[in-house]
Amino acid sequence: DAGITQSPRHKVTETGTPVTLRCHQTENHRYMYWYRQDPGHGLRLIHYSYGVKDTDKGEVSDGYSVSRSKTEDFLLTLESATSSQTSVYFCAIRPGSGQGNLEQYFGPGTRLTVT
Amino acid sequence: QQQVKQSPQSLIVQKGGIPIINCAYENTAFDYFPWYQQFPGKGPALLIAIRPDVSEKKEGRFTISFNKSAKQFSLHIMDSQPGDSATYFCAASIAGAGSYQLTFGKGTKLSVIP
Numbered sequence: 001d002a003g004i005t006q007s008p009r010h011k012v013t014e015t016g017t018p019v020t021l022r023c024h025q026t027e028n029h030r031y032m033y034w035y036r037q038d039p040g041h042g043l044r045l046i047h048y049s050y051g052v053k054d055t056d057k058g059e060v061s062d063g064y065s066v067s068r069s070k071t072e073d074f075l076l077t078l079e080s081a082t083s084s085q086t087s088v089y090f091c092a093i094r095p096g097s098g099q100g101n102l103e104q105y106f107g108p109g110t111r112l113t114v115t
Numbered sequence: 116q117q118q119v120k121q122s123p124q125s126l127i128v129q130k131g132g133i134p135i136i137n138c139a140y141e142n143t144a145f146d147y148f149p150w151y152q153q154f155p156g157k158g159p160a161l162l163i164a165i166r167p168d169v170s171e172k173k174e175g176r177f178t179i180s181f182n183k184s185a186k187q188f189s190l191h192i193m194d195s196q197p198g199d200s201a202t203y204f205c206a207a208s209i210a211g212a213g214s215y216q217l218t219f220g221k222g223t224k225l226s227v228i229p
Contacts, residue, residue, distance in 0.1 A: 043206075090158055109157075
């Protein structure tokens with residue numbers, strides 16, 4: 001898993017509650033990403049980070065916020081969880097810099113169920 | 116708007132067969148095309164990737180064929196094995212974009228029958 005850990009691995013929460021998912025890397029890579037995976041949709045980008053405190057939105061960012069206060073940690077927060085956010089969430093890192101190496105490596109995922 | 120279209124959704128082949136998974140893209144700015152393999156309960160794992168300056172790339176039993184004019188690329192798995200049974204995703208990215216984000220196809224579930 002390319003030195004990526006995600007926590008928790010599974011979570012069940014109720015509609016309207018806040019939820020924070022954590023992605024931790026051990027290699028100090030600059031780029032980190034949060035994707036969600038849903039049946040019939042593949043993986044879609046939620047937010048990404050290109051450095052400490054540098055983040056930007058992806059394709060499906062509504063209802064999510066992120067923070068990166070340390071190089072190794074990228075947090076994804078659902079401020080008020082909804083049933084439509086039931087999904088599997090994957091963190092990814094990009095080891096390369098510039099345009100030469102575009103490879104991304106994924107963590108093991110967090111399965112989130114909102115009831 | 117789906118920028119990367121993947122087919123088929125599912126595929127069943129006999130052991131030793133050569134499954135072929137196809138992807139088509141719309142954005143001509145894409146210039147990096149990886150394939151990922153995902154087993155149930157696991158994260159996607161990078162399998163093989165190609166840049167548009169070559170038409171074919173092989174790594175072990177896996178081959179990517181790339182047709183720039185048709186905006187299509189495909190994954191071939193030679194001598195397929197039951198252990199290759201997984202979901203495969205194609206993706207595309209733009210090297211010059213700030214995010215280097217991946218745009219994924221919807222996936223193909225491959226079953227290799229012994």
